[in-house]
Structures are given as structure tokens and as C-alpha cells.
Amino acid sequence: MGEITIKHLAETLNVSTATISKALRDSHEISNSTKARVFELAKSLNYRPNPFASGLRRQKSNTIAVILPEIADNFFGQAINGIEEAARQKGYHLLIYLSHDSSEREAFFINDVLGRCVDGLLISISFDGANFSHLDEIQQKLPTVFFDRTYEGSLLHVTNNDYDSAFEATKHLLDGGCRNVAYLAALQTLDNGNQRFKGYLGALQQFGVPFRQELVVDCTNNRDDNYAKLFHLVKNVKPDGIVSSIEKLAKICYHICNDLGVDIPGDIKIISFSNLDCAALLNPSLTTITQQAFEMGKEAATMLFKVLKNSNYEAESKVVKAQLFKRMSTR
Structure with a gap:
């Protein structure tokens, strides 16, 4: 069939090339059902964007790509503001992609980024997969910095002090008298998820509290599955404290405690990694x-x-420390 182009995709699906282009960029103008059809066809035909389409050549464009798991999360909304401020000061524009925590979509977007005239990439990776070959590839072809969510092969990254933060969170509950502290695990395939879990384990060990596997709940990106698992935890396992590795799981726990008539913090104390504006x-x-x-x-x-200015810039990592805000859910 020869090289697959946007025109081929459009003709196959009987839509315009503009619709295909917008769908591949995850534009809000295109329905989710149409996007799904486009992504499925593009994958089946092994479509690859043409880096020379529209006369573009690899050259300085003053544009950087940003791939995020989501923006509904308060953390990523705030992170984008920080990225935008730094970019604006340097005269750069942002091209933003949302993976919706899908490693398959993330890999597709990385392929798309390689076909565009962008100078570099910032990425916080999805947690639903364990194959990072597309991330290894992008680092060899384009200046790439990972933030918050990283993996073992990330050369340049900015992260949270995840171990210390989870240790402090667990210690706070143990200091408050909890001895059956549950841990709601997410991001298990990523470095920061592993560090948070290790921090939880480290605090238990320091206090001489035995580890209980039934107090650890491995969560996914499916809300219904998470609700069922956490409902079982609260109703049947009956922890007296919960450390949530991401805020969406803590919010589910609030709903469950309300449904079951479980008092927070009387029956169970809850602490979570969260940038939720309305937490207070x-x-x-x-x-x-x-x-x-x-x-x-x-x-x-x-x-x-810095990498774009100096091609010999060495691998580097930075840690931005989180803060513990003690409120009524753990009193």
C-alpha cells in the first residue's frame, strides 16, 4: 500500500483530513468515539507522522512538547503553570498531549512528537504499563526531561522526595496511635510509586509494626474496581489509618466511609498525597x-x-520537597 498518510486514514474512515489531524492531537473538538476509531486505525496500519509534511524540517522551533497523564488532577494543572512560566520567559510555546494514563496512547504521542518540529519534550509518564521502550527511544532522539513520574531509565528528571514523604505520612498516623495502617498503592510500575511504598514500609519497621499484606491495596485506573477494593478494605479489613499514594483514592475513601457510617478520624484516619485546592x-x-x-x-x-543550550549537558536529577499539612482527618 506504500506510505500511510493522513489522507489514507481520512478516506478509510470517510472523514476529513482535518478531523484526522485533530483526533491525532487529542483535540477537544473531536468526540472520544471518533478519536478511538482514528487511533485504532492508525495503529493497525502502523501510521507514522511524516516529519517533512507541510514543508517542516528539523530546526529550532521555540516549541516544546508536554505529555501529561491528565489535567483534572490538581497537581498537573499547577505543574503546567510552572512549565508555562519558564517557557514564556524563554520565548517558547507549549504543545500539550494528554495520555489519560494510557501507555499505548503515550507511545503514540511520542511517535507523533518525533514527527513534529519541536525542540524538546517534558513528560510525566502513565502508570498502566511496564514496557518503557518508547521512552528509551525518545531520549536517544530528542532532549527529554521527566518530572514527577519517572522510570529507571530516565536520564534527566525532577521528582518529589517520595520516600521521605511517604515515611513522614505513615509516621504521622503511627504517632497518632494507629497500628493497622493501610496503604493504597498506585504508580506501582514507576520509580516514585516504588519509593512511596518503601517509605510506608520503612516507617512500619521503625515503629516495630508488623507488615500485613491485606492492608496493601493495589489500585488501578478503573474507578469502579478501586471502589470495590477499598469498600472491602474499610468494611472487612478495618484499618485504623490509611496512607493514599494519590488523591483520587483518598476521595473514594471519603465516599465509602460516608456510605458505611465510618467516622473520620474517630474510626479511621486518612492522609494522602494531594494538591487538592479544597482539601481544607x-x-x-x-x-x-x-x-x-x-x-x-x-x-x-x-x-x-539548559539541555537545549548545551548538547553536552550531563544526566541530572533534582528533588523538590513536599510538605505535610496536618488537618482534621488525622486528628
Whole structure:
């Protein structure tokens, strides 16, 4: 059939080339059902964007790509603001992609980035896969900085002090008298997820509290599955404290405790990694490990600009420390 182009995709699906182009860029103008059809066809035909389409050549464009798992999460919204500020100061524009925590979509977007005239990439990776070959590839072809979510092969990255933060969160519950502390695990395939779990284990060990596997809940990106698992945890396992590795799981726990008539913090104390703006307004207010998302985004962009200025820039990592905000959910 020869080289597959956007025109081929459009003719096969009986839509315009503009629709295909927008769908591949995950534009809000295109319905999710149409996007799904386009992605499925593009994958089946092994479509690859043409880097020379529209007369583009690999040259300085003053544009950087950003791939995020989501923007509904308060952390990533704040991180984008930090990236944008650093980019604006350097006269750069942003091209933003949302993977929706899909490693398949993330790999497709990385392929798309390689076909565009962008100078570099900032990425916080999805947690639903364990194959990172597309991430290894992009680092060999384009200046790339990872932030928040990283993997073992990331050469340049800006992260949170995940071990210390999870250790402090667990210690806070243990100091408050909890001895059956549950851990809600997410990001298990990523470095920061592993570090948070190790911090939880480290605090238990320091306090001489035995580890219980039934208190660890491996969560996914499926809300219904997570609700069922956490409902079982709260109703049947009955922890007296919960450390949530991401904020969406803590919010589910609030719903479950309300449904079961479980008192927070009387029956169970809850602490979560969270940048939720309204954490202080929840009933009860949520104790959080709050990451400096704006600063992390700004640091990641600044690191990328250093790489773009100096092609011999060596691998580097930076840690932006999170803060513990004690509120009523752990009193």
C-alpha cells in the first residue's frame, strides 16, 4: 500500500483530513468515539507522522512538547503553570498531549512528537504499563526531561522526595496511635510509586509494626474496581489509618466511609498525597502530603532549556520537597 498518510486514514474512515489531524492531537473538538476509531486505525496500519509534511524540517522551533497523564488532577494543572512560566520567559510555546494514563496512547504521542518540529519534550509518564521502550527511544532522539513520574531509565528528571514523604505520612498516623495502617498503592510500575511504598514500609519497621499484606491495596485506573477494593478494605479489613499514594483514592475513601457510617478520624484516619485546592474544606479537612507542583514544573522546564543550550549537558536529577499539612482527618 506504500506510505500511510493522513489522507489514507481520512478516506478509510470517510472523514476529513482535518478531523484526522485533530483526533491525532487529542483535540477537544473531536468526540472520544471518533478519536478511538482514528487511533485504532492508525495503529493497525502502523501510521507514522511524516516529519517533512507541510514543508517542516528539523530546526529550532521555540516549541516544546508536554505529555501529561491528565489535567483534572490538581497537581498537573499547577505543574503546567510552572512549565508555562519558564517557557514564556524563554520565548517558547507549549504543545500539550494528554495520555489519560494510557501507555499505548503515550507511545503514540511520542511517535507523533518525533514527527513534529519541536525542540524538546517534558513528560510525566502513565502508570498502566511496564514496557518503557518508547521512552528509551525518545531520549536517544530528542532532549527529554521527566518530572514527577519517572522510570529507571530516565536520564534527566525532577521528582518529589517520595520516600521521605511517604515515611513522614505513615509516621504521622503511627504517632497518632494507629497500628493497622493501610496503604493504597498506585504508580506501582514507576520509580516514585516504588519509593512511596518503601517509605510506608520503612516507617512500619521503625515503629516495630508488623507488615500485613491485606492492608496493601493495589489500585488501578478503573474507578469502579478501586471502589470495590477499598469498600472491602474499610468494611472487612478495618484499618485504623490509611496512607493514599494519590488523591483520587483518598476521595473514594471519603465516599465509602460516608456510605458505611465510618467516622473520620474517630474510626479511621486518612492522609494522602494531594494538591487538592479544597482539601481544607472537606468534611473533615484532609491531611495532605502536598507537592510543590508549580516549582516542579518550572524546574523541569528550566532543566530542558539548559539541555537545549548545551548538547553536552550531563544526566541530572533534582528533588523538590513536599510538605505535610496536618488537618482534621488525622486528628
